[in-house]
Amino acid sequence: xxxxxxxxxxxxxxGTGFVSGAELSQQLGITRAAIWARIEELRKLGYDIAxxxxxxxxxxxxxxxxxxxxxxxxxxxxxxxxRDIRVFEETASTNDVVEKLARDRVKEGVVVFAESQSKGxxxxxxxxxxxxxxxxxxxxxxxxxxxxxxxxQLTVVAATALFRAIRDVTGVTPEIKWPNDIxxxxxxxxxxxxxxxxxxxxxxxxxxxxxxDVNQTATEFPPELRKTATSLKAEAGRHIHRAxxxxxxxxxxxxxxxxxxxxxxxxxxxxxxxxxxxIGQRVAIQIGDRVIxxxxxxxxxxxxxxxxxxxxxxERVIGGDVxxxx
Amino acid sequence: xxxxxxxxxxxxxxGTGFVSGAELSQQLGITRAAIWARIEELRKLGYDIAxxxxxxxxxxxxxxxxxxxxxxxxxxxxxxxxRDIRVFEETASTNDVVEKLARDRVKEGVVVFAESQSKGxxxxxxxxxxxxxxxxxxxxxxxxxxxxxxxxQLTVVAATALFRAIRDVTGVTPEIKWPNDIxxxxxxxxxxxxxxxxxxxxxxxxxxxxxxDVNQTATEFPPELRKTATSLKAEAGRHIHRAxxxxxxxxxxxxxxxxxxxxxxxxxxxxxxxxxxxIGQRVAIQIGDRVIxxxxxxxxxxxxxxxxxxxxxxERVIGGDVxxxx
Numbered sequence: 001x002x003x004x005x006x007x008x009x010x011x012x013x014x015g016t017g018f019v020s021g022a023e024l025s026q027q028l029g030i031t032r033a034a035i036w037a038r039i040e041e042l043r044k045l046g047y048d049i050a051x052x053x054x055x056x057x058x059x060x061x062x063x064x065x066x067x068x069x070x071x072x073x074x075x076x077x078x079x080x081x082x083r084d085i086r087v088f089e090e091t092a093s094t095n096d097v098v099e100k101l102a103r104d105r106v107k108e109g110v111v112v113f114a115e116s117q118s119k120g121x122x123x124x125x126x127x128x129x130x131x132x133x134x135x136x137x138x139x140x141x142x143x144x145x146x147x148x149x150x151x152x153q154l155t156v157v158a159a160t161a162l163f164r165a166i167r168d169v170t171g172v173t174p175e176i177k178w179p180n181d182i183x184x185x186x187x188x189x190x191x192x193x194x195x196x197x198x199x200x201x202x203x204x205x206x207x208x209x210x211x212x213d214v215n216q217t218a219t220e221f222p223p224e225l226r227k228t229a230t231s232l233k234a235e236a237g238r239h240i241h242r243a244x245x246x247x248x249x250x251x252x253x254x255x256x257x258x259x260x261x262x263x264x265x266x267x268x269x270x271x272x273x274x275x276x277x278x279i280g281q282r283v284a285i286q287i288g289d290r291v292i293x294x295x296x297x298x299x300x301x302x303x304x305x306x307x308x309x310x311x312x313x314x315e316r317v318i319g320g321d322v323x324x325x326x
Numbered sequence: 327x328x329x330x331x332x333x334x335x336x337x338x339x340x341g342t343g344f345v346s347g348a349e350l351s352q353q354l355g356i357t358r359a360a361i362w363a364r365i366e367e368l369r370k371l372g373y374d375i376a377x378x379x380x381x382x383x384x385x386x387x388x389x390x391x392x393x394x395x396x397x398x399x400x401x402x403x404x405x406x407x408x409r410d411i412r413v414f415e416e417t418a419s420t421n422d423v424v425e426k427l428a429r430d431r432v433k434e435g436v437v438v439f440a441e442s443q444s445k446g447x448x449x450x451x452x453x454x455x456x457x458x459x460x461x462x463x464x465x466x467x468x469x470x471x472x473x474x475x476x477x478x479q480l481t482v483v484a485a486t487a488l489f490r491a492i493r494d495v496t497g498v499t500p501e502i503k504w505p506n507d508i509x510x511x512x513x514x515x516x517x518x519x520x521x522x523x524x525x526x527x528x529x530x531x532x533x534x535x536x537x538x539d540v541n542q543t544a545t546e547f548p549p550e551l552r553k554t555a556t557s558l559k560a561e562a563g564r565h566i567h568r569a570x571x572x573x574x575x576x577x578x579x580x581x582x583x584x585x586x587x588x589x590x591x592x593x594x595x596x597x598x599x600x601x602x603x604x605i606g607q608r609v610a611i612q613i614g615d616r617v618i619x620x621x622x623x624x625x626x627x628x629x630x631x632x633x634x635x636x637x638x639x640x641e642r643v644i645g646g647d648v649x650x651x652x
Binding site for chain 2: 099103123124145147148149151152155179180193194195196197198199200201202204287288318319320
């Protein structure tokens with residue numbers, strides 16, 4: 001853990017109170033001058049930290065930037081997800097950065113954020129617009145001991161984590177659209193892109209790419225997206241602090257990933273099913289050139305959607321473009 | 327097509343006869359001096375080419391080396407597999423080389439051979455021993471329009487292609503052991519490692535890694551493998567020309583890949599099923615910590631093995647370590 005991370009943990013731990021320089025110096029095992037130097041650096045990043053000769057330091061406000069040391073301080077209890085966090089000012093695609101890390105044998109749990117992406121992408125190579133500092137664009141490296149067929153479980157986990165974090169941080173309750181979209185009042189606010197590298201019966205690694213539209217105003221979306229996309233700010237009616245939301249998502253992801261690795265996917269699936277607006281609906285699912293129509297009945301053990309077709313057959317659907325039917 | 331490739335096609339086309347320098351010069355649109363220079367280079371590589379002032383050039387023998395231009399001349403009719411061939415003297419793993427090419431957006435069909443691999447691998451990260459010039463170690467990049475669940479089809483295609491090429495080139499009829507091994511009299515002579523990069527419902531790219539033990543003598547295998555592994559030379563009782571075998575495999579692969587992309591997997595599966603010694607047997611299949619025991623009944627549409635368990639249930643198995651039971 002870096003000195004900045006430990007200072008921020010101490011300052012946050014004090015709430016609206018002060019932490020004395022002497023106390024910090026003792027806790028961190030460095031001089032008071034060294035602490036002062038770090039405080040100055042944090043101030044330059046936008047952290048508003050009051051300093052009083054008699055009382056010490058107090059955290060007044062934090063800037064809306066993604067700072068790896070601060071994100072680490074917010075997820076210090078996590079077991080796997082976010083034990084290594086890296087922030088880029090701009091990348092082509094955070095999934096591509098994590099793919100390279102995966103091939104360099106970096107441990108699972110590393111999370112890469114970018115303040116903006118020049119080539120962010122969604123499913124099937126579709127473009128994902130990622131303007132600077134307006135949203136969360138990040139990717140998580142996992143190495144689950146699962147068959148490739150069970151990879152949908154991770155998409156379900158990610159969607160459920162997004163659901164809970166958005167609800168808890170913004171107060172707005174979103175919906176999950178199978179398999180990987182989060183909607184508010186029918187408009188998309190977040191999505192998950194799951195990419196995997198596998199042998200036939202074994203996942204080598206899996207990357208969850210997550211995009212959340214946080215602080216765009218309606219007019220900051222391209223005209224063609226305004227009817228189908230929205231932001232948390234637009235729906236909650238206030239600016240959302242991105243680092244808090246990011247930390248909440250990583251905490252929820254970590255909790256549910258632990259459930260999956262302990263083979264307790266059923267619990268996650270139950271919760272997911274309660275929030276999923278796709279279950280119980282008549283749906284049309286486009287998979288390549290083919291369209292499956294029917295009634296979305298449930299999620300199976302692997303996270304696949306079970307659809308009762310018009311011919312009465314139960315089809316197991318792994319992915320595709322879902323449209324709700326009247 | 328390179329000049330060397332075209333010269334070798336012309337020489338092979340003449341069989342035991344001569345091709346005149348004038349004819350070659352006209353066909354290739356280069357001077358007779360330039361052709362002479364290329365012939366000299368081919369001779370340096372080990373090609374035995376007779377030159378007669380009156381009759382021209384004649385191919386007497388070819389060396390047992392893998393030469394990209396020559397391999398290209400042998401698979402000139404292929405549509406996808408082998409339209410781009412690259413040969414390395416040594417690599418860590420040909421699958422890794424092809425993985426990098428895939429990420430650089432190289433077109434499907436590229437084949438990378440190595441005369442030896444320092445870190446050749448089999449399924450689940452197991453070591454694959456790849457001594458210099460003794461076998462074929464190569465990888466093929468494909469971008470099939472298939473769901474990840476159907477990737478087993480490609481393993482089946484590769485095993486079937488290996489079966490036919492080995493039978494036709496050596497005269498020895500091997501067996502296919504599901505999903506990815508080729509045996510002769512119960513001992514392994516070749517294997518396929520299928521690795522894929524995918525979204526949940528879409529394969530980005532797939533790499534077939536193929537290893538064939540060709541010209542090792544029994545004592546050239548490590549002692550611990552001698553009971554379970556063999557080479558084509560040991561079984562056929564003669565040296566096998568590796569380039570001929572490589573070309574035969576690539577031709578068969580190309581043919582069956584065309585069948586798959588035209589959605590005619592059933593034909594491949596039928597042929598596979600006839601050669602597969604696993605079907606109709608009592609089997610135990612180890613998948614991670616779990617063992618499935620039962621009767622191997624058939625291959626399904628995706629290439630998965632259907633096993634009737636002792637409890638009467640039909641299990642769909644994607645991969646694993648198969649042991650035949652008495």
